[in-house]
Amino acid sequence: MSQCIKELSLDDRPREKLMQQGAAGLSNSELLAILIRTGTQKRSALRIAEELTASSGLYQNIACVHSVAELAKVKGLGPAKAATILAALELGKRIAAAGSQVKLKIESPQKGAEILLPRLRYEQHEKFLVLLLDSKNQVIRMEQVSEGSVNSSVVHPREVFAPALLYHAAAILVAHNHPSGDPKPSQEDKELTRSLNETGIIMGIPLIDHLVIGDGIFFSFREQGYLDK
Template identity: 40%
Template structure:
């Protein structure tokens, strides 16, 4: 005999209506407030899916996340379909959002010139006995999103795959990149391979509407900037 008390789950929805799958396909911003809460709830009750319960919950707080955040654990558990575990999960998510807002915007360092890049990388790369190749990912304001080591080689060089450089840039939605590597020999002048790689990276980046702003070669003394030397 079928259990009439079986809880409806998100899997009971048509695939296009499942919040988790929708989030994977289109990103979190594509989901409604109810769909995001449904992901936290995971399952509904005997007559409602998690999305139904989330919609009813929001209806009781005038569809306001601010009002929802004011509810206590006791108040949440009085709502049909929301037990103690679900209520704690919702409150934890709301608290994370509150703490994020309290932190304010991320203060990302801004790159103004090759000097900014040298100051950032010379302490890291100048004394290494081997070559390393790094990419600096920047937003539209030339503020640093992230710096990533792409490859590491020997004294005479390192192999760099342009696809890997651009993979990092595309994944982090960078608007511009600066590539950096060191010359353990102390000679800051670019080799023919450095020049060819720079041109290849520049052309490849343009296909993704990403700007290669500079290629900086770091040593423990003088450094070299392709941009400062009119090579970009």
């Protein structure tokens, strides 16, 4: 039987430790244990959290989960705890993306990736997003225009430029993820980028970049010279 959190010293209890040291001083498992709150007779909340975060499990077992029912299958978690965890994860993603949008001007591929990596990195299906930019390349809005299967997301230029027209964007940056974690672009990615670039020139809404998001890394069509051809 694992040790109950109440049996730990005050300095080792996740909630008390957070109050003393701040959230940054806690491990992934300790932060997750606070959300789980209580465990079972055989497994404490901290033990459940440790198992979920072992060997990068935080990312493999939690960040990729999209439904309460799926996460609630973990022993020691029920629908209520699963919902709490998913809500916290979604808030984290939104804060990471929204904070960057407020502070960042898209001056480089890296700046765009800072906004889009938190949103796309752990998605299990391909999603295609467009960042709408003003005349100073500042983000007006983020729109998802397509969601596909594990390996593909079908996108048409009209779907990409429709929100750009609606919100009077001066330029756009588009991005999609590769669930495999490898951001190397496919031939379809290259053809789509060429089509979007040509459409943007005709419409007067230039495509400043197309980012392919992998597992912590990304590919920039602009950086690799594809949009200069």
